Amino acid sequence: MDFGVLQQYGPLLLRGFATTVFCWLVGTLLGMALGLLIALAQRYGGRPLRWILQAYIEVIRGTPFLVQLFVLYYGGPLIGLRLDAVPAGLLGLTIYGSPYFAEIFRSGFTAVPVGQIEAARAIGMAEPVVIRRILLPLGLVSALPALVNFSIILTKETVILSIITVPELMYQVSRMSTETFRYLEANLVLALFFWGLVEAISRLGRRLERRITKHLVERV
Amino acid sequence: MVQASAVEIRKVNKFYGPFQALKDIDLSIPPGKVTCLIGPSGSGKSTLLRCINFLEPYESGKILIDGQMIGYDAPGKPMSGRRLRDMRRSIGMVFQQFNLWPHMTAQQNVAEGLIRVRGLRKPDAEERAAEALRKVGMADKMGNHPARLSGGQQQRVAIARAIAMEPRLMLFDEPTSALDPELVGEVLGVMKTLASEGMTMVVVTHEMGFAAHVADQVAFLEGGELVAVDTPSTILHHPRDARIRAFLRTYHERNAF
């Protein structure tokens, strides 16, 4: 083992990690937003819309992320969608995560007791207000653990972005490996970075969960 | 009897798929009076109550609230969401499971409708909410979330949430059935006060004592049919119909020990 090379490649690896975190964060947030829209449209939309969205969910969930990225990055230009590596990666992550997030939100909404929604309707509350004030906050609470969990899974999907030359951590690690033949060291660094990221996210998630469920649990 | 009904139910039929839950129901709810709906489990009491504020749509017949049909502009022609919401504003509802919003304090639960439906400013809504909570004896627990209230306290907050909207009509669906026996009294007490102030009330209940002492009329349902409507003493003490006698017999057997 020779960690001397790390000094030389340190800045590069750090930049790669920053790109990884950036891609993960933006892709996850956009994927969540799209997933939320899909879940709401499935709940309130008409039958044709629901059918189309269900088909979308099945297709995206049924194909590997790698294939989706290839289609987007190399197939996109054929239909006039020419994206740089990073935007393509972000769009890819957004699309890839959206059906999973949609399903998580859908089951979160299902967990909200119907009676609490009826209570809002019974006083004459308009449906958009019911969504904003009752369905979303309560649905989010029950969806939170699954949201955090899937966000953690997504951190590791970002390595696939290296295939389309997004200069994230995996990309830089590969570069370092081929240039120095220090495969073991390079991949150890990779593992350490990801472990740290995942640990940070799950801690944050647990703290968030404690905070928002503080009032919801029976006298403890 | 020239006074118009607060609620006029005429030939109402309700289906769940092929199953008919209500059959040709005719019932007048007089204003300022308490009407109790009783009957065996599955007889359609909740369904009928929920048709009154159109939480449950009915297929045929009419339900008039202060002379205005709810749910439809004309038979077969559903009314707009906005008009339905306007009508619901004047109908309070109290559920068996309280259905308070767990992420809001008692005061926020009561103020929510005032802010989002009535358009009050937050401080005014909070003041009105506090007033309603005082009325149900919950002034000292206004800042508690539902998880930190007993069942009886939650139900009183739910009643405050309804009365804060200043409804002309209150619907109760077994408001004390989910409560421990020692908590039933505090909720019934609040309901009695409301009744004595002249609130029009429709109450689905298994509390025969409440029906006997507070109701002005009692309606008995069975199998989706309205078997009889009469004074409490006639229904509960001198029932003519064999089905009512059978129901009361089971009730007394269950409550004897």
Ligand SMILES: Nc1ncnc2c1ncn2[C@@H]1O[C@H](COP(=O)(O)OP(=O)(O)OP(=O)(O)O)[C@@H](O)[C@H]1O
């Ligand atoms: N959403 C529904 N879908 C199908 N059937 C229903 C639905 N809601 C109620 N029913 C049926 O309609 C009938 C009347 O139900 P309802 O809840 O009105 O009875 P209830 O008199 O309130 O009974 P309980 O005293 O047990 O509350 C029952 O046979 C019930 O199974």
Ligand SMILES: [Mg+2]
């Ligand atoms: Mg019922």
